[in-house]
Amino acid sequence: MADAYIYDHVRTPRGRGKNTGSLHEITPISLLTQVLQALRDRNEMDAGLVDDVVSGVVSPVGEQGSVIARTAALMADYPEHVPGFQVDRFCASGLVAVNLAAAKVMSGQAELTVGGGVESMSRVPMGSDGGAWMTDPSVAKKLNFVPQGIGADLIATLHGFSREDVDSFAVESQRRAKKAWDDGRFKNSIVPVKDILGMTVLDHDEFMRPETTMQSLAALKPSFAEQGEMYGFTSVALMRYPEVERINHVHHAGNSSGIVDGAAAVLVGSKSIGKKLNLKPRARIRAFADIGSEPTIMLTGPSYAAEKALKRAGMTAKDIDLWEINEAFASVVLLFMEMLNIDHKDLNVNGGAIAMGHPLGATGAMILGTALDELERTGKGTALVTLCIGGGMGTATIIERVN
């Protein structure tokens, strides 16, 4: 099997996912187009060599519909023979897109691919694509559907994470993100978003609240308590977890991932295409894995996905220098650290989605790039990137820096 290498990574800054957010006036097609252009231009590469463009997108409807990857490639002036397709595995879509791009290379069916993702949550709100899982009563019943925030609270309840535990994690995420920005740790990958005049609309992650403290978080009301009680979701969750007397609702807007807009792209290729393009590989993709986990609690997938990927790579958790997990909810990360016995100092060292936001379809590709930049900055060797996923899944990818 051929090796797949990461040659480059770019991402947009993340704009607040509201109609007052900086990126709200930029269409999702434009966000994805801009990262595809940046990837080509800064590598001075012949985009005609790209065999496929894969884009994660979680609400592929409206202006994010109709295979946005192909549309964006054309809009970015990639030659018309460059095809594209979209993938949706909820929150891991961006990482799965990179994995599929890599898989094409590994299987020898492609030499050069782009994997990435996009989500304009301010323009195409979460849930716009519907889905039998929650709307069809017979399906919701069989799968015990509850909104994922209740799953996050259930994780906290079952594993004894207190409100203080999740809030302190959130404060630390904010602190680390601020420091990372201040130290310029993201500058290598950030592509400022431009308007049609070429003027910059956004050049930094605008969701961050570095002033966050335990006290300011303490003032926030739990987000899922009322929803859970009023609409019966708590009862449904307890029917699946009858060993729980009541759910401790600890999550709120301040310790959950932010709703934002953004896009990212990763250039993947074989060893030989690098030589042909005169590009240096930055990392090798060692292994990746996807798993399904219990769908009601929904968010326990990462540790199982990580274990599966580690096994595939012939590695153990001890062989990983750097961990990057999407901060969908604080309890998800705390559980992951507990399951794999990971020290917080080795995980999400530059903050995460609680501070900077989670543009659903793009996040996987974004945090993969964040991990790669950090490996290079610190000279470390291996990183594992993972995300929890709606419907009870997990995806993990292991990369290894190459000189």
Next chain:
Amino acid sequence: MTKTIKFDLDGDIAVLTIDLPGKSMNVITEEMMQDLETLIGKVIGDSAIKGAVITSGKPAFVAGADLSMMSAMSAMAKTAPIEETFKFVLILSNLLRRMETSGKPFAAAINGLAMGGGLEICLACHYRVVADDPKIQLGLPEVKVGLLPGAGGTQRLPRLMGVQAALPYLLQGRSMSPQEAAGFGVVHKVVAKDALLAEAKRWVREEGNAVQPWDQKNFKFPGGSGAMNVKVVQTFMAGEAMLRKETKDNYPAPQAIMNAVYEGHQVPMDAALRIECRYFTTLILRPESTNMIRTLFLNKQSADKLVRRPKNVAKAEIKKLGVLGAGMMGAGIAYVSAMAGMEVALLDMTQEAASKGKAYSVGLLEKDVRRGKLSREKADAALNRITPTTDYAQLAGCDLIIEAVFEDAKIKADVTAKTEAVMPKSAIFASNTSTLPITELAKASKRPAQFIGIHFFSPVEKMPLVEIIMGKKTGEEALARALDYVAQIRKTPIVVNDSRGFYTSRCFGTYPSEAIAMLKEGINPALIENAGVMAGMPVGPFAVADEVSIELMYKVMKATRAAVGDKYQEQPADSVAVDFVEKFGRLGKKAKKGFYEYPEDGKKYLWPELAKHFPRADNQPTVEEVKKRLLYRQAVEVARCYEEGVLTAPEDADIGAIFGWGFAPYTGGPLSMIDTVGVAAFVKETERMARAYGARYRSPKLLRDMAKEGRTFYAG
């Protein structure tokens, strides 16, 4: 000609008057469906007829499908090929669809109550006019018997009202008044009763648009439709979760209704009706509907009609009632009896206590007057019928005396003697004891044949059941009078024979007891509590234990031990009750300390120290096993009561369990549940449970014999 529907012609307008011979109420029977088919065919086929009006020859329009026909249909469905069952289910639906697409206008003149299939006939008519009488109820209550409206109700109602507005009427079987129906667009017009038929005919003659809204090209679903409509989608999402919160997946009918509305509302009517009928077919293939119809309706109706009353005793009204003891129970008995028109002498040791008992009625009546449920005159009249007193002489002239004094045999003997000294010789003396054997109490009576148990449940005004207990010497006259009394206060009676705890207290007690046994085994109390509710019990077993009070369980246990001596069989829960009362001082909810903690400013929660006193076992059972333990333990005890002759009819067992202590209603009661599980399978399973958890699970010989002989409690 048609027997159940009259056919008349008024010029070129046909009038179909539904009027089932020999019945006070129109119901849908097979014959009636055939007649309807004949006449609709005639209207459609006869070119001289312009259109038709459908109405009723009785005060009500149509009360719905004949429940015995539904039971027969369920029985048939169990053996018939699924295609045939489906075809049968479709008959009425197809007929109504044929009517509404015939091109001829049909109008419903709704002169009275239209429920279930009755309302569905109306909904398929192109025009619906209803008499202006707020007492008229229009509704689709099929869900209450474990079914769904199978003749288009789940499809036409949402197309008239909108999904969100229609769901509660379909899922809860709520009914609406004519004015409400007009507001929702379910009927077109409300007119005076005497103008009803004329208005229906006028519409056929003058307007007569014979195309339903949903068959028109530009039809817009009220409130929107489809799986991409945010509002509609939210209705289904939250609706489904709330539904499961209520049903715990024990009731297939509301779930089927949800599914039928979701799938059906997105497609044209013909496909929608097929979807509806498929779901209907799934329901009649399940046991819940048969079990619920049997116990909650057919057998309950028989009980209400006093099926157990000795026929040779003449009926006699209770005009004056004596109540001894004006505590919680006595006060409640006085209230319901006064409301039923009886004179009540409410007696207690002090005038203050007696008056306090009457004040209970004042409170309840004032509330009803405030809420406009009761007129001031009626409230005052009821109140005037209650005389609080300390004077036994006031008991003169009573037809029935019910004692509800302290649960102490000596005190009861004392009041029995004092009462019998003054009450008429013909009067019946009843004890409202919940546990003390009637035969023993009757020893204090000079006339044990006239001594009987009338066991009420608390709160009396809310609980629908009364358990009548026959002592060894209780006579038929006493039974007949007690039953007549229960009918007067409009409650449902069961009749049982004497034993410690009789039937309901004894069997109900196994529910919290078994939960306590499990706690002792190291099973997670949250799991036990959730399992109780998931099994279909109204509240978890620890919450129930706290409500009835651990102290009471403790006292009953002590009393039983004292009474039966060496024969007492130690129960696993006994030591826990002792610890809670003697060691922990946790007596129950009233004391704000029991299995739960009751904080002043929040929801109750399980006592955290339970984990310390009952260390958690490493291996926890599945919730299914815990549910099974809670239900089967009760059912075994019920079967024992039947074997011992405490119960003499399975109907009493099932009605008593559901209406007395809230045994999972979807089962149709514990004996229906055993039938559904299969007697042999139940015996086998309880053998396994007896080996695993203790001999208390062993099925009695009666069940083992039934299993061997292939007998069941109910036929079909």
